[in-house]
């Protein structure tokens with residue numbers, strides 16, 4: 001959708017707007033228009049922006065044998081069932 005900047009009339013096609021400008025306002029259409037539809041720019045979403053700057057959630061590990069949680073990374077054995085942990089596969 002194109003909007004006449006002079007009278008506010010909306011036209012579906014760029015060439016219709018060009019013709020409208022020439023016929024009704026005696027204005028030649030600009031050769032190039034870097035922003036043909038400024039209204040199409042989506043509004044910023046503040047909630048999404050806030051999510052980006054939040055720290056990543058703290059990760060809790062749990063014992064795969066008994067389900068005990070939380071297990072701190074680097075713990076060598078489960079305090080509940082005594083199962084050994086291998087942290088080599090976890091980054």
Ligand SMILES: [Zn+2]
Pocket residue numbers: 004005006007008009020021024025
């Ligand atoms: Zn107009």
Ligand SMILES: [Zn+2]
Pocket residue numbers: 063064065066067068078079080081082083
């Ligand atoms: Zn366990």
